[in-house]
Amino acid sequence: MLHIELKQIRVTFPQPEGGELLAVDRFDLQVQRGEFVTIVGPSGCGKSTLLSVVDGLVRSSSGQVHVEGMLVTGPGPDRALVFQEFALLPWRTVEGNIGLGLELQHKLSSRRIKELVLHYINMVGLQGFERHYPYQLSGGMRQRVGIARALAVNPEILLMDEPFAALDAQTREIMSVELLRIWEQDKKTVLFITHSIDESVYLADRVVVMSSRPGRVKEIIQVGLPRPRGLAIKDAPEFVRLRRHIWDLLEEEVRRQVDGKEDRA
Amino acid sequence: MSTLRYRRYDTVYLGAIGIIGALLVWELAARLRLADPVLISSPMLVAGALRGWAVSGALWRDLGTTLYELVIAIGASALVGIPLGVIMGWNRPAEYALDPFIWLLYSTPLVSFWPLFIIWLGIGANAIIALAFLFSIVQIVINTMVGVKGIDPVLVRCARSFNARAVDLFFKVTLPGALPMIVAGLRLALGRALIGVIVGELFSSNAGLGFHISFYGTRLQFADVFAGLFVIVIVGVGMSQAIRLLESRLVRWKS
Numbered sequence: 001m002l003h004i005e006l007k008q009i010r011v012t013f014p015q016p017e018g019g020e021l022l023a024v025d026r027f028d029l030q031v032q033r034g035e036f037v038t039i040v041g042p043s044g045c046g047k048s049t050l051l052s053v054v055d056g057l058v059r060s061s062s063g064q065v066h067v068e069g070m071l072v073t074g075p076g077p078d079r080a081l082v083f084q085e086f087a088l089l090p091w092r093t094v095e096g097n098i099g100l101g102l103e104l105q106h107k108l109s110s111r112r113i114k115e116l117v118l119h120y121i122n123m124v125g126l127q128g129f130e131r132h133y134p135y136q137l138s139g140g141m142r143q144r145v146g147i148a149r150a151l152a153v154n155p156e157i158l159l160m161d162e163p164f165a166a167l168d169a170q171t172r173e174i175m176s177v178e179l180l181r182i183w184e185q186d187k188k189t190v191l192f193i194t195h196s197i198d199e200s201v202y203l204a205d206r207v208v209v210m211s212s213r214p215g216r217v218k219e220i221i222q223v224g225l226p227r228p229r230g231l232a233i234k235d236a237p238e239f240v241r242l243r244r245h246i247w248d249l250l251e252e253e254v255r256r257q258v259d260g261k262e263d264r265a
Numbered sequence: 266m267s268t269l270r271y272r273r274y275d276t277v278y279l280g281a282i283g284i285i286g287a288l289l290v291w292e293l294a295a296r297l298r299l300a301d302p303v304l305i306s307s308p309m310l311v312a313g314a315l316r317g318w319a320v321s322g323a324l325w326r327d328l329g330t331t332l333y334e335l336v337i338a339i340g341a342s343a344l345v346g347i348p349l350g351v352i353m354g355w356n357r358p359a360e361y362a363l364d365p366f367i368w369l370l371y372s373t374p375l376v377s378f379w380p381l382f383i384i385w386l387g388i389g390a391n392a393i394i395a396l397a398f399l400f401s402i403v404q405i406v407i408n409t410m411v412g413v414k415g416i417d418p419v420l421v422r423c424a425r426s427f428n429a430r431a432v433d434l435f436f437k438v439t440l441p442g443a444l445p446m447i448v449a450g451l452r453l454a455l456g457r458a459l460i461g462v463i464v465g466e467l468f469s470s471n472a473g474l475g476f477h478i479s480f481y482g483t484r485l486q487f488a489d490v491f492a493g494l495f496v497i498v499i500v501g502v503g504m505s506q507a508i509r510l511l512e513s514r515l516v517r518w519k520s
Contacts, residue, residue, distance in 0.1 A: 055426055075428050087423035091441045091518040103437070104427040133518040153427065 025214035041210030080150035338397035350409025397461030401454035408450025412443030
């Protein structure tokens with residue numbers, strides 16, 4: 001069943017010196033309900049912008065996003081964002097941060113919020129850290145809070161903007177395993193931005209490879225690897241083949257970008 | 266060479282030794298007539314003056330007057346300054362429109378307004394409060410504005426992605442985020458307000474710690490002047506310590 005539909009998305013940003021920067025152009029994508037879609041692309045290709053458009057924080061210059069057939073005009077309770085920079089309120093404890101989205105929605109009593117927060121603390125494995133402030137947590141734990149906060153509002157769609165990019169390599173691996181474990185529980189629709197090819201294949205049902213700026217769909221790759229997946233799957237011949245293929249696609253783009261930069265310098 | 270490590274109580278106790286040493290030198294200088302005892306008084310005489318001041322009850326009246334003026338002035342500064350700072354931090358046009366006044370207040374020697382205050386408000390507490398208010402408000406406005414502007418934009422983006430109402434955005438993101446800067450501004454403003462109050466009392470009044478100093482100063486009773494200074498120092502240190510305490514309670518979340 002079709003869940004998210006992006007039609008001919010085009011995003012431009014006005015430049016300080018005048019003129020416009022074309023960030024995303026003619027972007028088409030259809031995401032099925034319960035599907036895990038990752039988007040990889042060279043840095044600066046507009047993938048984060050694209051996610052903000054789906055969330056409704058940024059308006060596309062033309063084209064439309066439909067969620068369940070409804071036109072997206074702004075943020076809604078059916079979608080929740082997870083940020084690369086975690087975006088935790090430093091003056092709130094783990095509990096307070098996880099409850100933020102629920103509080104801002106003004107739909108539940110504070111007692112009900114507390115119960116839900118407890119549930120999600122357990123889900124992301126932060127028992128015992130309820131009263132800790134963000135500065136007392138490691139990067140991986142902070143992003144667990146970010147994920148729990150997004151899950152707590154029970155969205156139908158999880159939008160993840162390079163959520164593990166600020167973590168070290170080992171923590172990153174562990175977090176992607178954890179994310180799949182959580183996702184397997186209720187299979188929300190996920191749109192996950194990353195620049196890690198490994199991560200994109202490991203997590204996804206489908207990988208969208210973007211071109212360098214302006215960001216367009218270069219190719220969409222079906223990942224047929226069986227679930228649930230352990231880290232060992234990264235050694236499977238099929239995984240290696242997909243990784244190779246995506247790298248070949250990206251290499252072209254990255255080279256073009258790097259050469260372009262050198263031309264200008 | 267080995268580095269000596271000092272523990273926390275060492276600083277307290279070495280500081281106390283420094284102060285006691287200075288008092289000793291002062292007392293000796295007066296007793297041995299190394300300087301004119303009439304001009305420099307002496308710690309023993311100051312202690313005596315302080316006791317007399319307290320016993321007569323005038324100390325409590327003067328201290329009460331000064332504290333009253335200080336609290337009203339700083340309270341009014343906070344009440345007016347924090348909202349102004351928030352508006353300036355949130356709204357560019359408002360910032361540009363109000364900026365000249367802030368700089369005017371910041372760079373003008375505000376004491377030059379004194380004759381006007383006396384005429385407008387009369388001699389006494391009102392004129393003094395007005396002066397201390399002007400002395401202290403700028404610090405609060407500037408700090409609040411900087412605090413509001415310094416909010417991490419990703420936090421605002423996050424709140425907006427949850428469809429936050431404007432009121433929530435203000436009370437749950439902007440204000441708590443700016444709070445450390447606001448409290449720091451209050452601490453600086455308090456020091457300036459105290460200067461305003463004391464200067465006002467020195468110039469013209471009939472009560473307060475500044476009045477005590479100018480009254481005995483003109484009569485060349487310097488032990489009483491030093492006693493007045495001593496109490497002012499206590500007030501200044503005590504107030505800024507109280508705000509520090511508030512600060513450490515409010516910003517426990519800072520690493």
